[in-house]
Amino acid sequence: MAVSLTVNGRERMLDIDSDTPLLWVIRDELGLKGTKFGCGMGLCGACTVHLNGHPVRSCSTPVELADGGDVTTIEGLSQDGNLHPLQKAWVEHGVPQCGYCQSGQIMSAAHLLQHNDAPSHDDIVAALSGNLCRCGTYSRIIAAVESVVVDDAARPDRGEA
Amino acid sequence: MSQSDDTLLLANVSRRGLLKGLAGASALLLAARWDIGLANEQAQFGAGAMPGGWVDNPNVFIHIDANGLVTIVNNRAEMGQGIRTSLVMVAADELGADWDRVRAEQADGDQDKFGNQNTDGSRSMRHWYDPMRRAAAAARLMLEQAAANQWGVSVDQVRADIHKVVHPATGRELGFGQLAEAARELDVPGREGLVLKSDSELRFIGKESGLINGELKSTHPKAIDGEDIVTGKAIFGADVDLENTLYAVVARPPVYGATVKSVDDSEALKVRGVKKTVRIDGTGQPAAFNPLGGVAVVATNTWAAMEGRRALKIEWDNTPAGNNADYTSDTYRESLEKAAQSPGKVIRQSGDVEAALKEANKRVSATYYMPHMAQAPMEPPVAVVRVSGGKAEAWAPVQNPRATREGIAGLLEIDLENVTVHQTLLGGGFGRKSKPDFVIEAAQVAKAFEGQPIKLQWSREDDIQHAYFHAVSVDHLEAGLDGNGKATSWRHRTLSPSIASLFAPDPKHKAGFELGMGFNTMPFSIPAIRLENPPAPAHVRIGWFRSVYNLPHAWAIQSFAHEMAVAAGKDHRDYVLDLLGPGREVHNLTVGDGWNYGEDPEMYPIDVGRMRRVIERATEEAGWGKERAKGRGLGLAFHHSFVSYTAVVFDVEVDDGGQVTIHRADIAFDCGPQANPERIRSQMEGSCVMGIGIALQNEVTFQDGVAQQSNFDRYLLPRMPNAPKVVRVHLIDNPDDAMGGVGEPGLPPVAPALCNAIYAATGKRIRRLPVGDQLSA
Numbered sequence: 001m002a003v004s005l006t007v008n009g010r011e012r013m014l015d016i017d018s019d020t021p022l023l024w025v026i027r028d029e030l031g032l033k034g035t036k037f038g039c040g041m042g043l044c045g046a047c048t049v050h051l052n053g054h055p056v057r058s059c060s061t062p063v064e065l066a067d068g069g070d071v072t073t074i075e076g077l078s079q080d081g082n083l084h085p086l087q088k089a090w091v092e093h094g095v096p097q098c099g100y101c102q103s104g105q106i107m108s109a110a111h112l113l114q115h116n117d118a119p120s121h122d123d124i125v126a127a128l129s130g131n132l133c134r135c136g137t138y139s140r141i142i143a144a145v146e147s148v149v150v151d152d153a154a155r156p157d158r159g160e161a
Numbered sequence: 162m163s164q165s166d167d168t169l170l171l172a173n174v175s176r177r178g179l180l181k182g183l184a185g186a187s188a189l190l191l192a193a194r195w196d197i198g199l200a201n202e203q204a205q206f207g208a209g210a211m212p213g214g215w216v217d218n219p220n221v222f223i224h225i226d227a228n229g230l231v232t233i234v235n236n237r238a239e240m241g242q243g244i245r246t247s248l249v250m251v252a253a254d255e256l257g258a259d260w261d262r263v264r265a266e267q268a269d270g271d272q273d274k275f276g277n278q279n280t281d282g283s284r285s286m287r288h289w290y291d292p293m294r295r296a297a298a299a300a301r302l303m304l305e306q307a308a309a310n311q312w313g314v315s316v317d318q319v320r321a322d323i324h325k326v327v328h329p330a331t332g333r334e335l336g337f338g339q340l341a342e343a344a345r346e347l348d349v350p351g352r353e354g355l356v357l358k359s360d361s362e363l364r365f366i367g368k369e370s371g372l373i374n375g376e377l378k379s380t381h382p383k384a385i386d387g388e389d390i391v392t393g394k395a396i397f398g399a400d401v402d403l404e405n406t407l408y409a410v411v412a413r414p415p416v417y418g419a420t421v422k423s424v425d426d427s428e429a430l431k432v433r434g435v436k437k438t439v440r441i442d443g444t445g446q447p448a449a450f451n452p453l454g455g456v457a458v459v460a461t462n463t464w465a466a467m468e469g470r471r472a473l474k475i476e477w478d479n480t481p482a483g484n485n486a487d488y489t490s491d492t493y494r495e496s497l498e499k500a501a502q503s504p505g506k507v508i509r510q511s512g513d514v515e516a517a518l519k520e521a522n523k524r525v526s527a528t529y530y531m532p533h534m535a536q537a538p539m540e541p542p543v544a545v546v547r548v549s550g551g552k553a554e555a556w557a558p559v560q561n562p563r564a565t566r567e568g569i570a571g572l573l574e575i576d577l578e579n580v581t582v583h584q585t586l587l588g589g590g591f592g593r594k595s596k597p598d599f600v601i602e603a604a605q606v607a608k609a610f611e612g613q614p615i616k617l618q619w620s621r622e623d624d625i626q627h628a629y630f631h632a633v634s635v636d637h638l639e640a641g642l643d644g645n646g647k648a649t650s651w652r653h654r655t656l657s658p659s660i661a662s663l664f665a666p667d668p669k670h671k672a673g674f675e676l677g678m679g680f681n682t683m684p685f686s687i688p689a690i691r692l693e694n695p696p697a698p699a700h701v702r703i704g705w706f707r708s709v710y711n712l713p714h715a716w717a718i719q720s721f722a723h724e725m726a727v728a729a730g731k732d733h734r735d736y737v738l739d740l741l742g743p744g745r746e747v748h749n750l751t752v753g754d755g756w757n758y759g760e761d762p763e764m765y766p767i768d769v770g771r772m773r774r775v776i777e778r779a780t781e782e783a784g785w786g787k788e789r790a791k792g793r794g795l796g797l798a799f800h801h802s803f804v805s806y807t808a809v810v811f812d813v814e815v816d817d818g819g820q821v822t823i824h825r826a827d828i829a830f831d832c833g834p835q836a837n838p839e840r841i842r843s844q845m846e847g848s849c850v851m852g853i854g855i856a857l858q859n860e861v862t863f864q865d866g867v868a869q870q871s872n873f874d875r876y877l878l879p880r881m882p883n884a885p886k887v888v889r890v891h892l893i894d895n896p897d898d899a900m901g902g903v904g905e906p907g908l909p910p911v912a913p914a915l916c917n918a919i920y921a922a923t924g925k926r927i928r929r930l931p932v933g934d935q936l937s938a
Contacts (some may be wrong), residue, residue: 024464033400034393044874057589073391087391098241099390136850138884
């Protein structure tokens with residue numbers, strides 16, 4: 001089928017089988033390699049992207065469900081050339097070990113922060129429990145997310161929300 | 162293999178004694194820590210004894226361009242342990258490079274040029290710390306010489322500063338970039354002329370940075386790959402993108418050793434994008450690093466290849482698999498438990514255990530079970546291979562590029578020189594990617610597509626069902642206690658299929674290196690000891706899993722020591738300190754271990770004092786001995802492995818429904834000198850989480866030779882809620898001993914510490930892993 005997607009702000013047209021998972025469209029057809037294949041069943045979260053503002057497991061999202069939609073991948077998380085605050089915090093806190101799952105972790109965390117200015121520890125755990133990390137970086141992920149929340153809360157222009 | 166020209170200095174004295182006596186004196190440390198082989202003699206231990214040995218030629222590892230950009234070559238596989246940052250940091254520190262003008266370059270697989278590259282055994286830093294410092298010190302001296310030549314002064318009149326060389330007498334200075342070309346032309350100085358920086362001159366090595374037990378300290382130097390990882394730019398195996406690539410997946414025989422009887426690929430070939438199917442042969446048993454055989458489906462994208470595979474109709478022939486096709490986990494466990502009741506091959510013996518057991522005031526006995534586990538790195542095996550004109554080129558996330566080259570060369574019957582292996586980042590390894598079967602498999606397919614790159618992707622199902630499984634194990638222990646609860650005898654029978662079954666007809670007994678992983682090296686001071694190894698056959702591919710046989714040995718020994726303490730009515734910590742006895746150094750040969758992780762027993766004895774110290778530190782930090790609320794308890798375990806020492810204490814709560822909450826983990830770790838404490842901490846934190854999975858969740862079972870779990874719905878891994886709420890890593894300051902491993906030694910004590918904590922919280926003893934739903938029953 002003919003599919004139209006806006007990926008990281010850029011419109012893409014494809015002729016592709018409708019049941020092809022969005023993950024393989026992103027990786028094999030569009031050449032964006034930051035979104036990872038981990039399980040193919042939506043169980044590990046390594047393939048997490050935002051579709052119309054919602055985090056989805058792209059490995060189990062048929063591309064037809066994304067037709068006409070707006071997709072953000074890790075490559076498009078920050079549009080201004082600077083690191084997203086979460087990306088910066090990830091580096092500062094030395095979160096990644098092998099790094100393979102971290103695109104998905106960051107995309108899940110970014111969605112959480114878009115909808116919750118001041119997530120609690122439990123909110124963070126709940127939002128990220130679908131993302132596996134075999135290296136076991138969970139405590140640093142939590143610390144990195146919390147640092148962004150603290151930094152944000154400390155900003156004078158926030159706080160009335 | 163590099164040969165040292167320094168032969169006499171250390172030949173007649175204990176290297177370790179010298180090392181201890183000279184701590185801090187860098188020029189001598191250069192020699193003392195050096196892995197010195199006697200002249201014209203292959204080194205017996207350490208880096209020099211590894212295939213390819215070590216290399217410390219600065220021209221191999223360090224390149225500086227005219228703009229001053231320093232490129233440092235990392236020859237080890239990066240799989241999350243942080244070696245690309247840590248080794249590069251070691252060299253940059255010694256060189257005096259500005260970290261912001263340093264980049265890492267990954268070495269291709271070339272053992273002749275780069276020395277040993279087999280990244281396993283927690284060896285990277287302990288084997289490469291010294292050669293990289295020497296390479297950098299030599300490069301620094303060459304830069305100084307180039308500057309002295311240009312200024313017409315002697316080299317001792319100049320000194321290297323950060324990214325420049327200065328002439329203090331005149332204030333003149335030249336940047337590394339300005340000197341690089343001239344320095345490159347100079348002879349490499351001899352090792353005897355090198356002086357390493359003193360500890361006070363170091364900026365990065367041994368310095369704490371980053372996140373330390375919840376507090377963010379300075380983040381300099383930042384991880385080499387950090388920004389690339391968080392922006393999605395880092396290149397893992399599947400991210401290699403070559404023009405004209407075709408994508409392949411393989412249907413493999415479900416039973417180890419089975420073959421394809423017949424295949425109908427007519428439906429598969431109808432799938433849009435599928436180009437071809439390729440039947441590939443396995444090599445039967447033992448499989449070594451060879452592929453399992455099966456049918457490859459090759460397509461224009463990954464998804465089409467997967468869909469094509471789904472449409473294959475294959476009939477398998479289980480005849481060549483023999484009794485592997487009958488392999489069923491429950492039956493096998495029962496057979497090992499039965500075999501554990503009879504004596505086995507004697508591995509170590511002192512005193513008369515049978516007599517001591519008979520005379521004992523009290524006898525304690527238990528049998529422990531650890532199941533098969535799959536390494537399951539987040540990146541499933543994947544490789545890109547192109548075969549063209551009698552040559553092969555591979556891009557792959559492999560721990561052992563040499564074995565990868567050899568495997569491909571053997572398959573294609575071409576010379577090693579005609580095989581190139583480019584190492585990508587590994588999305589986790591944990592031992593799975595020590596085995597290059599998946600790259601050789603890609604070469605098998607690529608052979609049928611001359612000149613065209615083949616990207617062969619394993620699915621998660623492939624990864625879990627065709628792992629090189631961690632050996633299933635049964636450990637049966639019996640101890641006799643006297644009237645005071647003191648141990649008078651210890652008998653331990655260990656049964657596991659051996660990794661050696663991969664390479665030769667199944668030996669059914671553990672190999673020396675497997676026993677040396679915490680079985681015969683058990684450090685307790687007990688009058689009568691008898692260690693036995695009854696046989697256990699292999700029915701699947703058995704392979705290295707992070708920490709390997711230390712896992713079942715530590716799990717059984719540390720659980721049992723706790724059971725003894727309980728039987729004696731003693732505090733667990735006090736009891737194990739008494740079992741260990743006073744601080745002393747145990748030579749590995751005296752406990753029947755001829756391996757010692759390949760290290761010199763003079764430099765690396767089993768040091769009971771260091772063991773005691775990590776136990777004391779972890780328990781103190783955890784608040785050992787304080788009363789806990791009902792349903793809450795502390796658990797301790799410790800272990801010596803990869804020539805390092807770890808103790809773990811968990812603070813655990815178990816609710817009425819059997820739900821385990823881990824409030825806190827205190828980990829004390831002694832690896833001797835710490836090159837990069839920041840990454841040591843992260844390895845301990847990660848080991849803690851992985852060990853929690855081993856304790857609570859990980860299990861692959863077999864029914865009629867077929868793995869019963871295939872994805873993360875039934876092969877469970879720890880998720881964020883399973884992780885400890887608080888993790889505290891306590892690094893023991895011990896710069897005077899020889900450097901130990903880091904990647905693996907954190908893992909073995911985790912599962913027994915957690916199960917001991919569960920006992921403390923509930924009174925329920927876990928003897929079969931994983932815990933699963935045993936607590937809710």
